[in-house]
Amino acid sequence: xxxxxxxxxxxxxxxxxxxxxxxxxxxxxxxxxxxxxxxxxxxxxxxxxxxxxxxxxxxxxxxxxxxxxxxxxxxxxxxxxxxxxxxxxxxxxxxxxxxxxxxxxxxxxxxxxxxxxxxxxxxxxxxxxxxxxxxxxxxxxxxxxxxxxxxxxxxxxxxxxxxxxxxxxxxxxxxxxxxxxxxxxxxxxxxxxxxxxxxxxxxxxxxxxxxxxxxxxxxxxxxxxxxxxxxxxxxxxxxxxxxxxxxxxxxxxxxxxxxxxxxxxxxxxxxxxxxxxxxxxxxxxxxxxxxxxxxxxxxxxxxxxxxxxxxxxxxxxxxxxxxxxxxxxxxxxxxxxxxxxxxxxxxxxxxxxxxxxxxxxxxxxxxxxxxxxxxxxxxxxxxxxxxxxxxxxxxxxxxxxxxxxxxxxxxxxxxxxxxxxxxxxxxxxxxxxxxxxxxxxxxxxxxxxxxxxxxxxxxxxxxxxxxxxxx
Numbered sequence: 215x216x217x218x219x220x221x222x223x224x225x226x227x228x229x230x231x232x233x234x235x236x237x238x239x240x241x242x243x244x245x246x247x248x249x250x251x252x253x254x255x256x257x258x259x260x261x262x263x264x265x266x267x268x269x270x271x272x273x274x275x276x277x278x279x280x281x282x283x284x285x286x287x288x289x290x291x292x293x294x295x296x297x298x299x300x301x302x303x304x305x306x307x308x309x310x311x312x313x314x315x316x317x318x319x320x321x322x323x324x325x326x327x328x329x330x331x332x333x334x335x336x337x338x339x340x341x342x343x344x345x346x347x348x349x350x351x352x353x354x355x356x357x358x359x360x361x362x363x364x365x366x367x368x369x370x371x372x373x374x375x376x377x378x379x380x381x382x383x384x385x386x387x388x389x390x391x392x393x394x395x396x397x398x399x400x401x402x403x404x405x406x407x408x409x410x411x412x413x414x415x416x417x418x419x420x421x422x423x424x425x426x427x428x429x430x431x432x433x434x435x436x437x438x439x440x441x442x443x444x445x446x447x448x449x450x451x452x453x454x455x456x457x458x459x460x461x462x463x464x465x466x467x468x469x470x471x472x473x474x475x476x477x478x479x480x481x482x483x484x485x486x487x488x489x490x491x492x493x494x495x496x497x498x499x500x501x502x503x504x505x506x507x508x509x510x511x512x513x514x515x516x517x518x519x520x521x522x523x524x525x526x527x528x529x530x531x532x533x534x535x536x537x538x539x540x541x542x543x544x545x546x547x548x549x550x551x552x553x554x555x556x557x558x559x560x561x562x563x564x565x566x567x568x569x570x571x572x573x574x575x576x577x578x579x580x581x582x583x584x585x586x587x588x589x590x591x592x593x594x595x596x597x598x599x600x601x602x603x604x605x606x607x608x609x610x611x612x613x614x615x616x617x618x619x620x621x622x623x624x625x626x627x628x629x630x631x632x633x634x635x636x637x638x639x640x641x642x643x644x645x646x647x648x649x650x651x652x653x654x655x656x657x658x659x660x661x662x663x664x665x666x667x668x669x670x671x672x673x674x675x676x677x678x679x680x681x682x683x684x685x
Contacts, residue, residue: 249303252283254342256304259373259397260324264491265364266348266430270331273347276321276395278307288341291334292416296341300327315374318395318492335427337362337416344400351427357444357670358426360416361463363477365431365454365485367408368494373397378496390497390512391488411450411574415476415645418659424666432491434459437466445472445669451575451642452477454485454496457510457522464527472634472669476662478622478642479532479575481524484512525580529603529627530640534578536620538641540612547571548607548624551590555606555677557626557637557664561657569607569624569661570654576611576622577640579603591621603627604676626676635675637665 260277267273279285282305289298302325310320335351348362369378373396376389383389400408419426426447433439435458440446446466460481467473486495486505496512497503503511508519515524516533524531538544547570550563563569582592593603606624613620627636643649649658668675 249282249284252279252285252304254285254287254340256280256283256285257287257340257343257345260321260343260345261319261395261397262345262347263395265346265394266350266362266428266433267329268350269329269333269335269352272326272328274323274326275345276307276319277304277324277345278309278319278321279304281306287343289338290341291420292337292413293420294341295420297333297338298330300325300340313374313389314393314396315372315376316389316391316393316493318393319374319397320395336420337412337428344398346398346400348428348430350429350433354427354439354441356425356427357442358424358447358666359440359443359445360426360428360447360449361434361452362412362428362430363448363450363452363454365494366451367398367400368392368394369454369483369496370408371396371398373399378494378498388498390495390502392494394492394494408451410646411477411642412645414647414650415449415662417647418650418662431455431459432487434462435487435491437462440466440471443471444672445474445666447474448477448480449645450477451479453479453482454494455481455483455515456485456487460522460527467527467634467636468629468632470632470634472672473528473636474665474669475528475530475636475638475640476644478535478573478577478640478644480528480530480577480638480640481515482532484510484515484520486510486512525598526629528636528638529598529600529625530577530579530623530638532575532577532614534580534620535576535611535622535640536578536614537612538573538576538609538622538643542611542620544610544622546573546609548609548622550607552604552606552677555604555626556668556673556675557606557661559664560660563657569657571609571641571643571649571658573609573611573622573641573643575642576609577638578608578621579605579623579625579627581621591623593623593625601628601630601633602676604678606677628676635669637669637675639665 256279258278263274285304286301288296304324307321339346372382376383380386380388429439500511545568547568550567553565580594580598582594591608595603609622611620625638
């Protein structure tokens with residue numbers, strides 16, 4: 215009899231628990247149904263689980279809302295064209311307050327987005343928000359690979375109170391580690407949007423027939439990201455590079471792959487990643503950096519003990535260039551020295567003509583001459599150890615160091631006879647909206663097409679054709 219009562223008790227207990235669970239579910243469903251309808255205006259901020267993901271992947275998003283709501287968001291490309299939409303139930307989030315700039319905001323997952331398999335590789339965001347992400351091509355078949363400067367964006371990002379810079383960090387003291395798991399403040403200063411250095415070129419590409427795919431900085435740590443590539447393009451303000459990323463780009467080029475650098479202040483700082491690439495590390499000080507490997511110290515790549523010259527890799531660096539937005543004796547563009555360059559075809563630019571390009575920061579090559587205003591720069595090819603290098607045009611700027619000359623150089627460079635060609639426009643603003651959609655856009659677009667066509671077809675893009683043996 216006791217056993218019968220025990221069974222009846224268990225049945226009654228199960229019934230009570232089930233009824234309680236059902237009541238909770240009914241209350242939850244009713245609360246969801248009653249949530250107000252909302253659009254992007256209800257979103258405070260948010261971020262994806264990772265910045266780049268392949269077509270067909272499921273990507274988690276973490277959003278903080280002004281209030282609980284049933285939200286519909288539109289997905290748009292860099293030209294603000296709607297390509298998809300998503301609906302979800304969103305909530306107010308609790309942010310981790312202590313060092314969230316370094317450890318992440320720790321939001322709860324809001325929704326998971328299944329990236330369409332046919333969505334073109336490119337840069338996307340949820341319309342009306344600053345929640346961006348990059349879609350990679352799954353098949354890796356496109357011949358052009360574009361390296362997006364995601365590390366630079368995170369370096370300047372001060373969400374949570376700090377960035378890798380003193381000027382926009384709390385108490386004027388930068389962090390040495392920043393997390394990718396946080397919203398991004400794309401406006402570095404009231405007048406400078408970090409996206410400005412890439413949007414023009416990426417928007418223009420959407421209206422062309424070029425076959426291309428985007429990858430993030432961290433993706434370049436894996437050499438497989440360059441499979442089937444003919445041309446690698448570095449865009450914008452690509453300032454922060456890991457050693458593996460540099461080595462993989464060098465290997466690609468030395469094996470015959472062509473490279474276009476549409477960036478300035480390129481490869482200035484060495485960085486490392488931690489926690490499955492969820493954190494970016496850059497101490498900017500050899501004394502503070504705790505690494506035991508001196509070659510991995512997160513300092514300027516120009517430090518000789520790192521034994522990895524940027525000049526040798528891409529033909530120009532920031533130390534020999536400088537600032538174009540400060541007072542200088544330049545022309546806000548490149549003064550042309552080689553009007554017969556195939557890269558200037560169709561521009562009608564003459565010797566000493568100017569290719570207009572207002573630039574924030576730019577790079578320069580190693581020169582034989584201390585260039586004055588009336589002396590044309592001559593590249594020091596032998597000291598650089600290059601097979602060949604020529605300066606298509608140059609500008610005068612404001613040097614990063616005290617007492618030095620700043621000469622920005624638009625160059626074509628080849629390290630060895632069997633290496634691929636490198637075209638380095640050396641400007642942070644080459645890919646800007648002003649360059650591709652401003653008053654001088656026709657010139658920039660024409661030169662860009664010449665560069666891409668020449669490198670894709672693997673024709674000689676030097677102004678003086680290479681002499682062949684026996685000719």
